[in-house]
Amino acid sequence: MKRDSIEHIGLYVREYFRGTFRYIEKHIGIYQPSKDPENLK
Numbered sequence: 001m002k003r004d005s006i007e008h009i010g011l012y013v014r015e016y017f018r019g020t021f022r023y024i025e026k027h028i029g030i031y032q033p034s035k036d037p038e039n040l041k
Helices: none
Strands: 005-009 012-017 020-025 030-033
Touching: none
Parallel strands: none
Antiparallel strands: 005 012, 012 020, 020 030
16 A cells, blocks of 8 residues: 555654555554544454
């Protein structure tokens, strides 16, 4: 998967992909999409 950009913010990585972004907790690896929390299954 190609990422548009990635920013490292503290313990999190903010990953931009196709106009959306999500926070990734680096030391745990949990994906938290910024849009549509229903996807957190």
